[in-house]
Amino acid sequence: DVKVTQSSRYLVKRTGEKVFLECVQDMDHENMFWYRQDPGLGLRLIYFSYDVKMKEKGDIPEGYSVSREKKERFSLILESASTNQTSMYLCASSSRGSQFFGPGTRLTVL
Amino acid sequence: GDSVTQMEGPVTLSEEAFLTINCTYTATGYPSLFWYVQYPGEGLQLLLKATKADDKGSNKGFEATYRKETTSFHLEKGSVQVSDSAVYFCALSLLNDYKLSFGAGTTVTVRA
Numbered sequence: 001d002v003k004v005t006q007s008s009r010y011l012v013k014r015t016g017e018k019v020f021l022e023c024v025q026d027m028d029h030e031n032m033f034w035y036r037q038d039p040g041l042g043l044r045l046i047y048f049s050y051d052v053k054m055k056e057k058g059d060i061p062e063g064y065s066v067s068r069e070k071k072e073r074f075s076l077i078l079e080s081a082s083t084n085q086t087s088m089y090l091c092a093s094s095s096r097g098s099q100f101f102g103p104g105t106r107l108t109v110l
Numbered sequence: 111g112d113s114v115t116q117m118e119g120p121v122t123l124s125e126e127a128f129l130t131i132n133c134t135y136t137a138t139g140y141p142s143l144f145w146y147v148q149y150p151g152e153g154l155q156l157l158l159k160a161t162k163a164d165d166k167g168s169n170k171g172f173e174a175t176y177r178k179e180t181t182s183f184h185l186e187k188g189s190v191q192v193s194d195s196a197v198y199f200c201a202l203s204l205l206n207d208y209k210l211s212f213g214a215g216t217t218v219t220v221r222a
Binding site for chain 2: 033041043098099
């Protein structure tokens with residue numbers, strides 16, 4: 001089975017802190033994605049990566065950056081966390097059109 | 111742009127009732143269509159998919175048929191169980207392995 005893991009299930013940070021969310025997949029997938037999930041808005045794509053060191057902006061990239069130094073790992077970075085970035089963050093990887101999701105990280109920014 | 115609209119919830123049903131969740135899409139090309147399910151406290155899981163018109167996806171008693179003429183991909187299950195309580199997301203993708211566009215999600219609660 002495909003396994004996508006995320007470094008934390010719950011995270012609490014202060015406004016202005018730099019935040020790293022890590023995602024690792026074990027199926028050698030080329031494509032990886034970061035979404036945020038908010039009630040009533042569904043999932044919105046922040047960034048995605050189709051190869052090591054390659055990245056593309058999704059629908060809501062403002063305030064975020066990403067890093068993909070190894071194929072299996074895709075990191076989401078909040079350079080200076082703000083309260084409006086309080087959300088559930090979901091990582092996914094894909095092959096053959098179907099995306100596989102991690103369990104999510106619920107981030108609260110105080 | 112490409113988008114998915116699904117019926118708003120929440121939906122509350124009794125066990126063994128029939129479930130339908132409507133999903134319609136707008137796309138510039140010929141999308142692949144997906145239903146994902148999110149159980150409480152978990153990430154999303156792929157429930158079923160269809161890649162071309164008239165395809166029927168099915169899994170765990172759920173079915174959805176890709177209807178190009180009505181741009182729809184409605185999810186149905188004939189007899190729901192308490193364990194089907196979850197949030198269901200309809201999604202589309204125009205290119206394999208690239209981004210998915212999701213609907214807002216429909217929360218389904220099944221009562222014993």
